[in-house]
Amino acid sequence: MSHIRGKDTSIEVLVRSYLFRHGLRFRKNDRRYPGHPDVVLPKWRTIVFVNGCFWHAHANCKAFSRPKSNVEFWSVKLMRNGERDRLQHAQLVADGWRVIVVWECELAKPVRKARLARLYDQITATPDGHPGIIDDTIPAER
Template sequence: MAARKPRKSGKSAKPEKYERGTRSYTMSHIRGKDTSIETLTRSYLFRRGLRFRKNDRRYPGHPDIVLPKWHVIVFVNGCFWHMHEGCSKHSMPKSNVEFWKAKLTRNRDRDRRQRAELEEMGWHVITVWECELDRKHRDERLSRLYDEIIGVSH
């Protein structure tokens, strides 16, 4: 028997970044808490003297940072996973589009619902986006976050 030649697709697409099956494995190992942007934000707030609870399961959405003294909740969101609209870090994957669109839309809708619940409970909710914590904007955003927290009346 003759050896088979690999199929060529009609498109001259760029090669896949991952081998088949590897992307799913990689995506499944992305952490849901204690991400680098959460750690960065918590570290900054702690250095500024604020004390908080992290990932408190008593509240809708298990907020990343809960500051009971100030009655403030902070979510530190990744732009991809939470569909940050108008952000260059959020783009819809090109493969398995139906799955990703449904999943990311569910995430965004859940975030909105949980935010509304927390606000009904009397909490001031602040969202910090991943793109706001890049090197260029980090200092300004964290300083503004601190001011937002401190500025909230008890």
């Protein structure tokens, strides 16, 4: 597990490269904010998290499956990760940020272009006056 990256993963680099090519400037992995967001866009008051489907227990995703061994450990760990994410996102929203979550499965080749274009639109859209969490792939009750 020591070889698992915590930042600069291939999907993070993919998202950052797209945003930079499209003229957006940002900070990466800024430790001043809860959760050390992958991308911070101060001009747009927007934070982007690029989540791996396994590590963040993406519900109803083909890329996520619970390990068959050491089930108790993994269940607790993944549940804790999800709870920590929710608390951090709530704190950021309370501080006036828009939070956008991009999932690993949304960056698969067949849907990558559309998701990255939608991400750009979500960032640059005129905010409706209040912050919130933008995550198209999870049910609203989560």
